[in-house]
Amino acid sequence: MTLYSQLTPRQLQAEIARLEREEREAEQEGLPSKAAVARQKKNMARSYLMDPATIRTGTWYRLEDEDSRFFVERVLGVMAWGTREGSRVEEAVPIAVLKEEESRA
Known part of the structure; x- marks a missing residue:
């Protein structure tokens, strides 16, 4: 498992895009807990792009x-x-x- 802190900005952006898709799909499938987990992971990944x-x-x-x-x-x-x-x-x-x-x- 690779840590977000070890990813390049480009890799982080790809991970954020993947998590956005995962969140959207979970919402469409009526799985709010799965969507919330994807959202939290996305927010963590976004944080690593910030100073x-x-x-x-x-x-x-x-x-x-x-x-x-x-x-x-x-x-x-x-x-x-x-x-x-x-x-x-x-x-x-x-x-x-x-x-x-x-x-x-």
């Missing part, structure tokens, strides 16, 4: 495909550790699912 230094600690981010916000306390590798808005439970999310909040003017 973790672009994620700012002490900052709120929107979570992709969710209505919740996430406060980043620290970044370790491709995982951001912190808490969701309204929660005190620390958790980790792949950095690829973090989206900058739109500035409020």
